[in-house]
Amino acid sequence: xxxxxxxxxxxxxxxxxxxxxxxxxxxxxxxxxxxxxxxxxxxxxxxxxxxxxxxxxxxxxxxxxxxxxxxxxxxxxxxxxxxxxxxxxxxxxxxxxxxxxxxxxxxxxxxxxxxxxxxxxxxxxxxxxxxxxxxxxxxxxxxxxxxxxxxxxxxxxxxxxxxxxxxxxxxxxxxxxxxxxxxxxxxxxxxxxxxxxxxxxxxxxxxxxxxxxxxxxxxxxxxxxxxxxxxxxxxxx
Amino acid sequence: xxxxxxxxxxxxxxxxxxxxxxxxxxxxxxxxxxxxxxxxxxxxxxxxxxxxxxxxxxxxxxxxxxxxxxxxxxxxxxxxxxxxxxxxxxxxxxxxxxxxxxxxxxxxxxxxxxxxxxxxxxxxxxxxxxxxxxxxxxxxxxxxxxxxxxxxxxxxxxxxxxxxxxxxxxxxxxxxxxxxxxxxxxxxxxxxxxxxxxxxxxxxxxxxxxxxxxxxxxxxxxxxxxxxxxxxxxxxxxxxxxxxxxxxxxxxxxxxxxxxxxxxxxxxxxxxxxxxxxxxxxxxxxxxxxxxxxxxxxxxxxxxxxxxxxxxxxxxxxxxxxxxxxxxxxxxxxxxxxxxxxxxxxxxxxxxxxxxxxxxxxxxxxxxxxxxxxxxxxxxxxxxxxxxxxxxxxxxxxxxxxxxxx
Ligand SMILES: Nc1ncnc2c1ncn2[C@@H]1O[C@H](COP(=O)(O)OP(=O)(O)OP(=O)(O)O)[C@@H](O)[C@H]1O
Ligand SMILES: [Mg+2]
Numbered sequence: 001x002x003x004x005x006x007x008x009x010x011x012x013x014x015x016x017x018x019x020x021x022x023x024x025x026x027x028x029x030x031x032x033x034x035x036x037x038x039x040x041x042x043x044x045x046x047x048x049x050x051x052x053x054x055x056x057x058x059x060x061x062x063x064x065x066x067x068x069x070x071x072x073x074x075x076x077x078x079x080x081x082x083x084x085x086x087x088x089x090x091x092x093x094x095x096x097x098x099x100x101x102x103x104x105x106x107x108x109x110x111x112x113x114x115x116x117x118x119x120x121x122x123x124x125x126x127x128x129x130x131x132x133x134x135x136x137x138x139x140x141x142x143x144x145x146x147x148x149x150x151x152x153x154x155x156x157x158x159x160x161x162x163x164x165x166x167x168x169x170x171x172x173x174x175x176x177x178x179x180x181x182x183x184x185x186x187x188x189x190x191x192x193x194x195x196x197x198x199x200x201x202x203x204x205x206x207x208x209x210x211x212x213x214x215x216x217x218x219x220x221x222x223x224x225x226x227x228x229x230x231x232x233x234x235x236x237x
Numbered sequence: 238x239x240x241x242x243x244x245x246x247x248x249x250x251x252x253x254x255x256x257x258x259x260x261x262x263x264x265x266x267x268x269x270x271x272x273x274x275x276x277x278x279x280x281x282x283x284x285x286x287x288x289x290x291x292x293x294x295x296x297x298x299x300x301x302x303x304x305x306x307x308x309x310x311x312x313x314x315x316x317x318x319x320x321x322x323x324x325x326x327x328x329x330x331x332x333x334x335x336x337x338x339x340x341x342x343x344x345x346x347x348x349x350x351x352x353x354x355x356x357x358x359x360x361x362x363x364x365x366x367x368x369x370x371x372x373x374x375x376x377x378x379x380x381x382x383x384x385x386x387x388x389x390x391x392x393x394x395x396x397x398x399x400x401x402x403x404x405x406x407x408x409x410x411x412x413x414x415x416x417x418x419x420x421x422x423x424x425x426x427x428x429x430x431x432x433x434x435x436x437x438x439x440x441x442x443x444x445x446x447x448x449x450x451x452x453x454x455x456x457x458x459x460x461x462x463x464x465x466x467x468x469x470x471x472x473x474x475x476x477x478x479x480x481x482x483x484x485x486x487x488x489x490x491x492x493x494x495x496x497x498x499x500x501x502x503x504x505x506x507x508x509x510x511x512x513x514x515x516x517x518x519x520x521x522x523x524x525x526x527x528x529x530x531x532x533x534x535x536x537x538x539x540x541x542x543x544x545x546x547x548x549x550x551x552x553x554x555x556x557x558x559x560x561x562x563x564x565x566x567x568x569x570x571x572x573x574x575x576x577x578x579x580x581x582x583x584x585x586x587x588x589x590x591x592x593x594x595x596x597x598x599x600x601x602x603x604x605x606x607x608x609x610x611x612x613x614x615x616x617x618x619x620x621x622x623x624x625x626x627x628x629x630x631x632x633x634x635x636x637x638x639x640x641x642x643x
Binding site: 051054056057076077080081083084085089091095096097099100108109111112113114115116117120156160 | 238239242243246249250253549550552553554555556557558559560561562563636637640
């Protein structure tokens with residue numbers, strides 16, 4: 001089933017007299033259950049595309065249909081609801097609330113979906129256990145390692161059972177061993193049926209995905225499905 | 238459900254940054270303390286004044302030669318009026334069926350002595366013996382003087398609480414002899430405590446029969462104010478009209494001329510004093526409101542800084558599905574919590590301060606809830622008014638810009 005459908009998406013920033021085209025007509029389909037990596041040089045528009053897919057932003061022109069709903073015509077509040085129900089974000093810089101415990105951080109999306117307190121708690125605990133942090137629930141971010149922080153962020157992204165997990169360079173701030181842990185977690189989540197889209201600079205990381213989309217200068221320059229052979233080679237490279 | 242959760246987020250943000258919260262609360266406390274202190278003080282003074290004036294008696298009015306004089310020229314004019322003497326009592330009694338009773342009082346003041354102690358310049362009133370029944374002065378101990386004592390110009394006195402305190406110091410004054418201008422008077426009764434007005438005690442007085450005042454103080458004792466009591470509140474106006482008619486005819490005032498006397502009700506005196514003190518009260522109350530506004534601006538500034546500092550947090554919350562209204566509520570609850578705490582302390586400090594000021598002024602009126610309502614009202618208003626802008630600003634932040642904010 002088609003989850004994401006974009007048609008000729010443009011994103012243009014106006015900087016004074018100058019127009020910056022971050023995206024120049026992206027047409028893309030992603031199905032439920034896919035595991036997609038987006039690659040490309042710095043400034044090519046990867047984050048811009050992720051933000052659009054994640055409904056943090058709307059395209060300047062073009063169509064974006066998520067789960068059959070036309071995102072382009074949505075109000076701010078409707079977008080917020082989509083972000084809350086359909087999207088799980090993971091950021092390079094974790095973006096956890098510094099003063100809140102791991103548990104509370106994971107509970108946040110449930111606050112905005114209106115779950116009662118005990119339900120929030122219960123779901124958050126389950127999500128934390130899924131990322132093997134059942135024993136770190138009352139820790140604050142500064143009492144956790146980078147990898148643990150990113151796992152808290154992933155638990156937070158997943159707690160509301162979103163349609164898509166969006167990760168913009170999730171391993172960008174992690175060493176290679178920790179990166180592999182995070183990617184192993186991604187693989188597991190994918191096997192459990194989650195749709196995952198991640199941005200990365202590293203072929204090594206990208207090779208975990210089943211499909212690699214390459215962006216160049218705001219356009220898709222390559223979109224290829226990885227064979228299991230390529231996946232193995234990628235991992236070695 | 239969401240509301241409670243967001244309130245909890247707001248509370249933990251308030252609790253999580255104690256320095257910032259403390260400063261915000263402080264900004265509120267100062268303003269609210271001063272408003273509450275001043276408003277309660279003014280209110281206390283006001284109700285005290287009303288208390289004291291109610292001692293003048295229900296349904297009574299006074300007939301005076303001068304009334305309320307507000308200018309020199311008015312004084313000059315009224316000085317030419319004929320004096321008022323007790324001779325008008327009987328005509329009014331005869332000619333006014335709405336009047337229950339008519340009495341008179343004359344004034345003097347003098348040093349008074351008991352043993353070796355002296356009390357300087359005590360106000361002395363000569364009164365007709367029906368005075369006590371017309372005024373709301375109560376007998377604390379002993380008795381008031383009788384009609385016979387008044388008729389016989391006896392040297393007896395009925396004294397206020399301050400006289401008891403200053404001259405007798407624990408001794409029982411009843412039956413004791415005090416000296417006024419070398420004459421001896423027997424203390425026969427003590428009045429209930431009245432209180433003070435504008436920081437001045439109303440309990441420093443000596444009442445004696447009017448005839449005694451006339452006998453011992455000379456001409457001074459002839460000039461009196463008449464005290465008239467109407468049969469009921471409803472007939473007060475009528476009593477005043479009838480009294481006016483009697484006096485005009487007795488004093489031969491031509492029909493086309495104004496009264497050559499003034500009628501004063503306690504209400505009229507009170508409202509005169511009120512107009513007189515209004516400007517004073519307005520300024521007194523307006524000043525601290527300025528400090529509230531300043532406090533509010535401090536609060537707003539701190540909240541703005543807080544919004545900026547927490548831009549990233551706002552971005553994160555938005556990325557997780559917080560709507561504008563959620564963010565707005567959270568920040569508004571934060572400001573409201575802080576201003577409520579500030580208001581609470583302000584009420585506490587303000588009422589304590591007002592209590593101290595009032596007791597220093599020797600005013601002992603029970604405190605009302607006004608200060609509490611006012612404190613709660615002001616702090617909520619300030620919280621809303623100065624909290625809404627930072628909250629709206631936070632709510633409108635663009636999630637992507639907020640997330641990439643350094
Ligand atoms: N808010 C903005 N205003 C103006 N230009 C912007 C804005 N955001 C992004 N851009 C521009 O759009 C282009 C794409 O940016 P984007 O962040 O999507 O790149 P990226 O592929 O994620 O790069 P990186 O790998 O370095 O993260 C860049 O040229 C960038 O300067
Ligand atoms: Mg990027």
